Amino acid sequence: MMTKERSIFSTKVLEIGSESADFKSIDMAVLFGDEAPDALRPSCFIINVEPISEQIVAGMKLEIDDQVYQITAVGNEVQNNLGRLGHTAISFTGVTEAKLPGTLYVESGNYPEFKVGSTIRIVAE
Template sequence: MNPTRNLTYSTKVVDIGAEAQDFKAVNMLIFFGDEAPDLLKSSCFIINVEPLDKDIEVGQTLQIGEDTYKITAVGNEVSRNLGNLGHMAVKFTGETEAGMPGSIYVEKGEFPHISKGTEVKIY
């Protein structure tokens, strides 16, 4: 399978807020475009805002750097928020019901190592 043919979304981390890694304690991370509100910026991994090729769906794969996760639930605002604002929360809990409209839920796994330049893709 050629993963680039099935690519839904691709971006890179351009900055990391001072408290962004702190959400690891609750198995969550937050991506936001560079126009994130000042109150939220310190809590976010800042990414380039890029268009989506199609909506994000359950069963797709989230890749953060070298780490991959199966998407288990998708909030009803995720695709719109990600495409327009670069905003998406990722919860590493494996839940199959999206409790938060702006979040995707992925299978339980190791929290990814993220640095400036880390690629984020959804297949």
């Protein structure tokens, strides 16, 4: 029997900062809503700020277009920052203990190909 996935958060990439790809070398991506400060904007993938329907926890999945990553750890400021500002850093390292409060950690895998219009979702089963 298929379990129905619940969408916890869903947004789209609006803009790709000119320096955002620099973070690929450290397996990280920085998301920020359209209110991103000018100093940070070039480093970020700009997204729509969207509500989060429930607490984000390890074990949920992060989907970037058709790539799926298991969430391994969630910094204690991710929920608030992502919901209010569209801001979080995603670490594709598989770390299981959140070292940075504003970072969402997911299993290591191929770095996603972000493009304008890419869908970013967090889902739970």
